[in-house]
Amino acid sequence: MTERKRGPWTILTERLGYENPWMKVREFDVLRPDGQPGLYGVVEPKNVAIGILPVFENGDTMLVGQYRFALDAWSWELPEGGGAEDVPPLDAAKRELEEETGLKASDWCELSEFDVSNSITNERAYSYIAWGLSEGDPDREGTEADMQMRRLPLREALEMAISGSIRDGFTLIMLMAAVEKARRGALDPGLSRSILSGLDEA
Structure with a gap:
């Protein structure tokens, strides 16, 4: 060449x-x-990275936990996975959320788009907030057979991120971006109220 x-x-x-x-x-x-x-x-x-922050009306969110082979460690994260490059990222996010958690959402909005680790990879990440949630049964892949779910107040998830209990970078970005956008009034007002509810509690 x-x-x-x-x-x-x-x-x-x-x-x-x-x-x-x-x-x-x-x-x-x-x-x-x-x-x-x-x-x-x-x-x-060969896929783009997809992440979803599900927000229940009362301010709860849903974490998923799984053993990450590359790290040889257990990891609590927001729902995330891969989407084919020829599929709209939002469509991939809807599929990923339902597969991992059984949740469906009536409302979606873009949260952030970023480069995952730009010194060694060209991977692009897309994340969304999902709300107006209804519950169902997960339909996970074989690699996710050990996956667990944990519904908790978003405030507690944020505390886990700040304390280092959550180390997944995608999850950290989604949590911080959602809270800051809610505080700045950059999200749907009802969604912002759900995200911010209880954040200032002791």
């Missing part, structure tokens, strides 16, 4: 290092911004 620029970087060669049904890893021989030779690897997931 011919050399090409990517911002202040120069790509000399590119090769596919690894591929499976969920991701690719590309390796690049480069000239760094300082002009010196270097090596760069980029993880390219």
Whole structure:
């Protein structure tokens, strides 16, 4: 391949290092911004990341817990998963919420869009708030057979995030973004009242 620029970087060669049904890893021989030779690897997931903050009318939310293989640790999180790039992210969010928790929502709004770990991956994340909730039965994948659900006040979930009991970055972003948007009046008024209810309780 011919050399090409990517911002202040120069790509000399590119090769596919690894591929499976969920991701690719590309390796690049480069000239760094300082002009010196270097090596760069980029993880390219084949799905976008999807996250959902469900909010019940009384201010509760729903966490899901599962054992994360990559971390070798249990993790409490908001519902999240992957969505095909050719499927609208909101459609993927509706499917993911129902699969993991059995919940359906009559109302949805965009919460945040962000880059997951931009030094090593090009993964993009989309998150939504779901409210007007009705309960049903989950329909989980085999990899989620150990998953547990925990309904709790959103205030308690936020405290878990602040204390470090919740370490999942996607969940931290969703919780903080929702509370701040509610405080700024950037959400539906009824939804904001549900999110903010009880936050200032001892």
